[in-house]
Amino acid sequence: MSGAWRATIGAGSCGLAAGAAATRRALQNNAQILGIELQIVSTGCIGLCAREVLVELRGPDGVTWLYGEIAADKAAELLQRHVIQNEPWIERLLLRQGIAVHDADFWQWQKRRILARCGVIDPESLEQYRQLAGYVGLKKTLANPPHALLAAVGEAGLRGRGGAGFPTAQKWQSCRETPSDLRYVICNGDEGDPGAFMDRNLLEGDPHAVLEGMILAAYVVGAAQGLVYVRDEYPLAAKRMQRAIAAAREAGLLGENARGPGQPFDVELRRGAGAFVCGEETALIAAIEGERGIPQRRPPFPTERGLWKKPTSINNVETYANVSWIAAHGAAAFRSVGTERSPGTKIFSLAGDIARGGLVEVGMGTTIRQVVYAIGGGGRGGRSIKAVQIGGPSGGCLPATRFDTPIDFEALPGEGAIMGSGGLVVMDDTACMVDVARYFVGFLRDESCGRCSACRVGTLRMYEILTRICNGGGVLSDLDELQRLATAVGDLSACGLGRSAPNPVLSTLRWFRDEYLAHILEHRCPAGRCRTLTQFVIDPYLCDGCQRCWRQCGYGAIALLGRGVAMQIAGDVCGSCGGCRDVCGFGAVRVV
Amino acid sequence: MTLGRRKRLLCGGALPRLWAGSRPAWASAGGGGTVVAIETDFAGVARRALGRCPGDVVGVLQGIQAECGYLPGPALAEVAAQTGRSLAQLYGVISFYATFSLEKRGRVVIRVCQGTACHVRGAQRVTEALTQHLHIDPGQTTEDYEFTLETVACLGCCSLAPVLTVAGHTHGRSDGPRAVASLVQQHDHEEESW
Ligand SMILES: Cc1cc2nc3c(=O)[nH]c(=O)nc-3n(C[C@H](O)[C@H](O)[C@H](O)COP(=O)(O)O)c2cc1C
Ligand code: FES
Numbered sequence: 121m122s123g124a125w126r127a128t129i130g131a132g133s134c135g136l137a138a139g140a141a142a143t144r145r146a147l148q149n150n151a152q153i154l155g156i157e158l159q160i161v162s163t164g165c166i167g168l169c170a171r172e173v174l175v176e177l178r179g180p181d182g183v184t185w186l187y188g189e190i191a192a193d194k195a196a197e198l199l200q201r202h203v204i205q206n207e208p209w210i211e212r213l214l215l216r217q218g219i220a221v222h223d224a225d226f227w228q229w230q231k232r233r234i235l236a237r238c239g240v241i242d243p244e245s246l247e248q249y250r251q252l253a254g255y256v257g258l259k260k261t262l263a264n265p266p267h268a269l270l271a272a273v274g275e276a277g278l279r280g281r282g283g284a285g286f287p288t289a290q291k292w293q294s295c296r297e298t299p300s301d302l303r304y305v306i307c308n309g310d311e312g313d314p315g316a317f318m319d320r321n322l323l324e325g326d327p328h329a330v331l332e333g334m335i336l337a338a339y340v341v342g343a344a345q346g347l348v349y350v351r352d353e354y355p356l357a358a359k360r361m362q363r364a365i366a367a368a369r370e371a372g373l374l375g376e377n378a379r380g381p382g383q384p385f386d387v388e389l390r391r392g393a394g395a396f397v398c399g400e401e402t403a404l405i406a407a408i409e410g411e412r413g414i415p416q417r418r419p420p421f422p423t424e425r426g427l428w429k430k431p432t433s434i435n436n437v438e439t440y441a442n443v444s445w446i447a448a449h450g451a452a453a454f455r456s457v458g459t460e461r462s463p464g465t466k467i468f469s470l471a472g473d474i475a476r477g478g479l480v481e482v483g484m485g486t487t488i489r490q491v492v493y494a495i496g497g498g499g500r501g502g503r504s505i506k507a508v509q510i511g512g513p514s515g516g517c518l519p520a521t522r523f524d525t526p527i528d529f530e531a532l533p534g535e536g537a538i539m540g541s542g543g544l545v546v547m548d549d550t551a552c553m554v555d556v557a558r559y560f561v562g563f564l565r566d567e568s569c570g571r572c573s574a575c576r577v578g579t580l581r582m583y584e585i586l587t588r589i590c591n592g593g594g595v596l597s598d599l600d601e602l603q604r605l606a607t608a609v610g611d612l613s614a615c616g617l618g619r620s621a622p623n624p625v626l627s628t629l630r631w632f633r634d635e636y637l638a639h640i641l642e643h644r645c646p647a648g649r650c651r652t653l654t655q656f657v658i659d660p661y662l663c664d665g666c667q668r669c670w671r672q673c674g675y676g677a678i679a680l681l682g683r684g685v686a687m688q689i690a691g692d693v694c695g696s697c698g699g700c701r702d703v704c705g706f707g708a709v710r711v712v
Numbered sequence: 713m714t715l716g717r718r719k720r721l722l723c724g725g726a727l728p729r730l731w732a733g734s735r736p737a738w739a740s741a742g743g744g745g746t747v748v749a750i751e752t753d754f755a756g757v758a759r760r761a762l763g764r765c766p767g768d769v770v771g772v773l774q775g776i777q778a779e780c781g782y783l784p785g786p787a788l789a790e791v792a793a794q795t796g797r798s799l800a801q802l803y804g805v806i807s808f809y810a811t812f813s814l815e816k817r818g819r820v821v822i823r824v825c826q827g828t829a830c831h832v833r834g835a836q837r838v839t840e841a842l843t844q845h846l847h848i849d850p851g852q853t854t855e856d857y858e859f860t861l862e863t864v865a866c867l868g869c870c871s872l873a874p875v876l877t878v879a880g881h882t883h884g885r886s887d888g889p890r891a892v893a894s895l896v897q898q899h900d901h902e903e904e905s906w
Binding site for chain 1: 767768769770771773774804805808809810811812826827828829830831832833834836837840841844864865866867868869870871872873875880881882883884885887888889890
């Protein structure tokens, strides 16, 4: 073996959850045993979470090889094959020097602009960030007056990525024009939308891009203090951001002369404490002030009267990363991707019943079909996809027949969904849409701050009705009642949480009414989710007798008759949890 | 479940800060901490937390919880006294946020994700398996204060659903009762995440 090898491990939260730490240890040990000079470095999430743990090998010749599914027990084989025998392990090879070998479609259809550094650089290295055009935009911007960047962001047509799509330049303008001695910029890293992880990945994989965006925003609005609010469930993101702040301070990018000579700017990190509604900007301010996170009436908007009653500009994590990009590359380049009214790219997190889940970035206006089928590779295990849930609890479910809808701020609301922050949860034919509606209403019931009675009581009532339907006790008039309640909650609530709370109910009622009817009229859950209405059987003609379902079953309901003999489910013991169906590789477990 | 530690715990205060984490407060606020300090001058803990982040009440509470595993009364009294808030006001803040606990929690906190992706991929089965294994419902703590079972909205590892954290370590693709049981058994051998 000659020369040094380098292994880069995707060590975002997702990589670590899949066992990246164990893989690193295994690589280290095996390199030692095999006598390979191996340097191991970490990076943020590389993107293709479905193939975690991802390891990129770089040989002495400088060629990079990205491997997927390298759990700790595969580390030895990887080194043995690739380094010692000098033969790439083709089955697990994803990219060779950036050229796709497996899962080519995942990379090919993306437009990785904001994610360009994510999964490439060491997120804790300011130096590496600088090498890839980092803090270039800041330098350019500081050489010009603040309104130059304001104009550029306006020209780029950047719209907030936190959900509402509000024009960023307009927000900054308003904050800048409110007379005050002190102003704040806040980075909203609350990402409360369950099933979404774009912001976590940016904070973990490229924290300096977010920080640079904040410094730029502070320069435009004239803020001396910035705060990053990171939710409690993201400890690694908080850690990496904290280190980035420290590094930037050391480099003089934050501190006394951050925004130019004599113009101080510093950033502080705050941790959330587990409340979805704190993602709403006025609630977030209340949380930072140490109060209950209850949204306040707007106007006055935070840009007029925000944190500690001072003008405050709040933007999403991804918005700030976009600002850095615009400052470095200019407005025209930014507009080269996307649609007229929604320019630029958007990051989506693909999860649920999908073959290739992960973090993807595409131009605005890409259709759902392209994202789900081309990039995501379609359903998991070849199952057919029924719907995608887009926009989280404020969004809606779109059926497969509407997958040609382009994803941008304009087209989705017409279909009863919203773009939201970018969470895409894919559901196949094992997901019950009534159950999904109940799930979201239950979530909102728990997370409602309780201030408006419509939201507080309305979500509870809807939850009760949906639960009844799921248990087979629903009546036809429940559907009208749901519709009425949902509309009332939306109309009578003060903040965005309540106003958008009806979306999951209304969108499922609109697109999946047949499933509601099956529950109510036929006492049947077509997807086999609602347990009281579901009974599973194993088809003896399809069953291979592999015993996987038997090992999975927590109820002891599957009869083991011998290897190679078809399994049977004992109906009276069975909890109808569907675990057996999930693991069956032959599609032998069916709903009666 | 490791009998050894249970017995040690039963021996009372013989092993005070043995398990105290060394991570700074912001790295493990509320969530993952597996820290149970048995003696402890709670007012002192509160004063330290106040010193670390003055003016940030939620941060102070997180600091206390990171150190004690929950929010003990004497510490809250100290916070109230020092910040000029009433205990009732503090209680209002505490009860608003999901991560705060006013009751002593187990040495190992297990949090099962109930986010959308995990829900679709069978989070309920994971919760059930844990309930069966530990004989407690979500929100409860085992009698020996070894385990607390909690649910959480999303851990941001949705593409590896279903996801759970055991003592602050996140595990993905954790389906199946046996897989879950072995995670619980193994938690002691886990090293620091990275
Ligand atoms: C209930 C609710 C939850 C929200 N959660 C988030 C969130 O988690 N992250 C976020 O960036 N914005 C969230 N928002 C939107 C914020 O209020 C605000 O519009 C956004 O942070 C502004 O940033 P942007 O202009 O860059 O999008 C939420 C809004 C509501 C009503
Ligand atoms: S939904 Fe479980 S980690 Fe996001």
